Amino acid sequence: MKIQATFLLIAAVVICLAAHGLCLANPKITRCRCVKVSSHFIHPRKFQHIDIFPQNSYCRKVEIIITLKDDAKICVNPQAAWVKKVINILTERK
Incomplete structure (x- = not known):
């Protein structure tokens, strides 16, 4: 159960970052x-x-x-x- 909660938390963080473009975008050209x-x-x-x-x-x-x-x-x-x-x-x- 503890591993599933950790995995769920990591997945939520990755999805949030991807939604804001932080995972895929090059930070040098975001402005x-x-x-x-x-x-x-x-x-x-x-x-x-x-x-x-x-x-x-x-x-x-x-x-x-x-x-x-x-x-x-x-x-x-x-x-x-x-x-x-x-x-x-x-x-x-x-």
């Missing part, structure tokens, strides 16, 4: 990456690379993270005019 965004112009010569993360179930906004050559990461506003121009130029090259 937006950018807390604060910048609209200030950053010259493309300083870029190392750009990461664009579309909307998903964890974050309801598009996020653009620019990694600079000194490894600093900056979240930029995807609605800023200069960001749109940079993205258009990069997509035209491909």
